[in-house]
Amino acid sequence: MSESRIQCSALRSKIMSAAEAARLIQNGANVGMSGFTGSGYPKVLPAALAERITTANAKGERFRVGVWTGASTAPELDGALAAVDGIEMRLPYQSDPACRKRINAGEMEYIDIHLSHVAQFVWSGFLGKLDVAVVEVGGILEDGRLIPSSSIGNNKTWLDQADKVILEVNSWQNSRLEGMHDIYYGTQLPPNRKPIPLVKVSDRIGEPYLRCDPSKIVAIVETHSPDRNTAFSPPDENSRLIAGHILEFFKHEVKKGRLPANLLPLQSGVGNIANAVMAGLNDGPFENLTAYTEVLQDGMLEMLKSGKLTCASATAFSLSSDALGELNANLDFYHDRIILRAQEISNHPEVIRRLGVIAMNGMIEADIYGNVNSTHVMGSQIMNGIGGSGDFARNGYLSIFMTPSQAKGGAISCIVPMVSHVDHTEHDVQVLVTEQGLADLRGLSPRQRAKAVIENCAHPNFKPALRDYYNRALDQSPGKHTPHLLEEVYNWHLSALRGEPM
Numbered sequence: 001m002s003e004s005r006i007q008c009s010a011l012r013s014k015i016m017s018a019a020e021a022a023r024l025i026q027n028g029a030n031v032g033m034s035g036f037t038g039s040g041y042p043k044v045l046p047a048a049l050a051e052r053i054t055t056a057n058a059k060g061e062r063f064r065v066g067v068w069t070g071a072s073t074a075p076e077l078d079g080a081l082a083a084v085d086g087i088e089m090r091l092p093y094q095s096d097p098a099c100r101k102r103i104n105a106g107e108m109e110y111i112d113i114h115l116s117h118v119a120q121f122v123w124s125g126f127l128g129k130l131d132v133a134v135v136e137v138g139g140i141l142e143d144g145r146l147i148p149s150s151s152i153g154n155n156k157t158w159l160d161q162a163d164k165v166i167l168e169v170n171s172w173q174n175s176r177l178e179g180m181h182d183i184y185y186g187t188q189l190p191p192n193r194k195p196i197p198l199v200k201v202s203d204r205i206g207e208p209y210l211r212c213d214p215s216k217i218v219a220i221v222e223t224h225s226p227d228r229n230t231a232f233s234p235p236d237e238n239s240r241l242i243a244g245h246i247l248e249f250f251k252h253e254v255k256k257g258r259l260p261a262n263l264l265p266l267q268s269g270v271g272n273i274a275n276a277v278m279a280g281l282n283d284g285p286f287e288n289l290t291a292y293t294e295v296l297q298d299g300m301l302e303m304l305k306s307g308k309l310t311c312a313s314a315t316a317f318s319l320s321s322d323a324l325g326e327l328n329a330n331l332d333f334y335h336d337r338i339i340l341r342a343q344e345i346s347n348h349p350e351v352i353r354r355l356g357v358i359a360m361n362g363m364i365e366a367d368i369y370g371n372v373n374s375t376h377v378m379g380s381q382i383m384n385g386i387g388g389s390g391d392f393a394r395n396g397y398l399s400i401f402m403t404p405s406q407a408k409g410g411a412i413s414c415i416v417p418m419v420s421h422v423d424h425t426e427h428d429v430q431v432l433v434t435e436q437g438l439a440d441l442r443g444l445s446p447r448q449r450a451k452a453v454i455e456n457c458a459h460p461n462f463k464p465a466l467r468d469y470y471n472r473a474l475d476q477s478p479g480k481h482t483p484h485l486l487e488e489v490y491n492w493h494l495s496a497l498r499g500e501p502m
Contacts, residue, residue, distance in 0.1 A: 005171050006169055006222075007421055008143065010214065011144065011214060011217060011220060012220075015222060016220070017221065017298060018220050019047055021051045022045060022049040024164065025166075028088070028133070029065050030129060031131065032068045032161070033134045033135070033158075033251060034069070034070065034135040034153060035070055035074070036151035036152075037230075037294075038072070038073065038074050038230060039150040039228075039295075040136050040155075040316060041069070041074055042134045042135070042166075042221075043076060043096060043168060043427070044221060045134050045493050047080050049086070053086040053284065055056040057237045058374055065081075065086060065087065066090075066128075068091050068092070068153060069092075069093075069165075070154045070155070070315065071115060071294075072091040072093055073228075075098075078096035087409070091111040093386070093387045098498040110385075112375060112386055113386075115387055115388040116348055119157040119343075122156065123152075132162055132166060133158035133165045133168055135158060135163035135168070136158060137167055137168070137210070138170065138174075139172070140167070144214045146210040146212055147401075148208075148265045150177065150303065151317065151340070152210075152316070152340050153315055156185075157342075166217075166221065168222075170224065171221045171223070172223070172226055176332065180335055180460035181333065181340045182208065182345075183209065183341070184196070184341065184342065194482075195350070196318055196345065198345070200358055201228070204339065206341075213253045215350060229320055229321045229324055230319075235273075237435070242433050243279065246360070246402070247277075247280050247281065247284050250438070262286060265291060265313075265356050266281075267361075268293055268360045273402055274299065275299040281308065282306055287308065288310055291311070291312040292346075294346055294347060295315070295316050295317065297323075300312050301327060301334075304334060304337050306329075309337075311339070312337065312432065313338075313339045314340060315339070315341055343388075352391065352395040352396055358397060359392035359396035361374065361389040364377065364383065365415070365420070366414065366416075366429070366453065367419045368415065368449070369446050370426035371418070374401070374423045378497055383391035390423065390428075393424050401431070402433040403433075405436045406460075406462065412429055413502060415454070415466065417470075417473075417485075420490060432453055432457050436458065439457050440452070440455075447480075447481075469485065
C-alpha cells in the first residue's frame with residue numbers, strides 16, 4: 001500500500017501486522033469495531049484476534065471479548081470470532097449464523113438495542129468501559145484526522161470513548177469517498193442537549209472527517225480488502241405485489257393531500273422486498289424523492305442514477321457487487337448526492353420526526369391487532385435484532401411493516417392471533433402489507449384493526465381460522481376492547497413447534 005493513505009508522518013511508526021495489533025487486546029476487553037451491514041468493518045484484525053483466542057484456548061486459557069459494532073458486519077468479523085467462542089457479549093445487532101447459533105444456545109450474551117441509543121448508552125457508561133476501538137478508515141490526513149470508509153455507524157463514539165485505538169487503513173476503499181461524510185460533533189447528554197440543526201435531507205451540519213486523539217492510537221494495520229457485498233435476488237412475485245400495494249397507497253395519500261407529490265423522505269430496511277419497493281418507485285409517477293435512512297441499497301442507487309431520487313442520507317452502503325461497480329465507476333456523480341452520517345444522527349428520533357420520514361421495514365409476524373415481531377422466531381429464538389426499525393417506526397410520519405403472508409412453504413402464517421414477541425406495539429404500527437393486500441390501521445380501534453388485518457393481509461389458507469379465532473374471542477373474552485382467548489392465543493406457535501398443521 002502507498003504511504004499516501006497515511007499522510008501523518010508521526011503515526012507511521014505505529015504501523016504493524018494484524019497479529020501484532022491483536023496482541024494489544026486483552027482478555028475481557030470490550031472492543032468497539034467499525035462496520036455496518038458488511039461495509040467498513042475491519043478486515044484482518046478480527047481473524048488475527050480469533051487466532052490469538054484459539055491459541056489461548058489450546059493452552060486452557062479462556063479468552064473472550066465484548067464486541068460492539070454499528071450493526072451487522074460480516075463473517076470475517078462476527079463469524080470468525082463466534083467460531084472460536086471468542087465473544088462474551090455482542091451488541092447492538094447481528095445477522096451472522098454462527099453468532100445466532102451461540103446466542104440461541106445460551107453461549108453468548110446479546111443485547112438488542114435501538115441503534116439510535118447505542119452512542120448514548122456508551123457515553124453514559126451503561127454498557128461498561130470501552131477498552132479498544134478497532135476502526136477501518138480510508139486514510140489518515142497529515143494533521144491526524146481520519147477519512148471514513150464506506151460506513152460510519154458508531155465510529156465517532158468508539159474513537160472518542162475507547163482507551164486505545166487500532167486503525168485499519170484500507171487502500172481498497174475508493175479515495176473519492178473523501179468528502180461524502182458528514183460527522184456531527186454537536187450531540188450532548190442531558191441536560192445540555194441542543195436541537196440538531198438538520199432540517200433537510202441534504203443538509204450538512206458537521207465535518208467530513210473523524211477526529212481521534214493521536215496519543216490513543218496504538219496500532220495501524222494496512223489492508224487492501226473489499227467489503228462484503230450482498231447479492232440481492234431479483235424481486236419475486238410476492239415482493240412485486242407488496243411493492244405494488246405500497247405504491248397504490250402512496251398515490252392514494254397524495255390524492256388525499258396527506259403526502260406531498262414528491263412524498264416525504266424514505267427509509268427502507270434491508271432486503272429483497274425493500275429493493276422491490278425502490279424498483280417500483282423508480283418506475284412510478286413520483287419525482288424529486290429523497291431518502292433519510294440507515295443503509296443505501298441497490299434500489300436507492302438506481303433511483304439516484306435515474307434522477308428519481310435527488311439526495312440520500314445514510315450511515316452505510318449495502319450494495320451488491322454490480323451496484324458497487326456502478327458506484328465506483330460514477331462516484332463523481334454520486335458524491336454530492338449521498339451523505340454518510342454517524343448512526344446517532346441517521347437514526348435520531350428528533351431528526352426523523354422533524355423530517356416526517358416514511359418508514360418501511362420488514363417483520364417476522366404481525367398479530368390481528370397490529371403488534372409486530374421483527375426479531376424472534378417462536379418467541380425465544382433471536383434472528384437478527386431490532387436494528388433501526390424502532391427508531392423509524394415510532395418517530396416517522398408513516399410506519400409501514402411488510403412481509404409475505406406465510407412462511408416455510410405455506411406451513412406458517414405470518415398473521416397470527418398474538419405475536420410471540422413484541423418489538424413494535426400497535427401504537428407504533430400504522431400500516432401492514434403482505435402480498436395479499438394493505439391494512440391502513442390509522443384511526444381504527446382494536447376490533448376494527450383486527451378485521452382490517454385479517455381481511456386485507458392474511459393468506460386465504462389461514463383467513464378462516466383467524467376469523468374463527470376473532471369471532472370466538474369476541475364472544476367469550478371477558479373484555480371486548482381487545483378480545484383474546486388466552487388459553488389458546490399461542491396455539492399456532494405451539495403447533496408449529498410440534499410440527500403440526502396450524
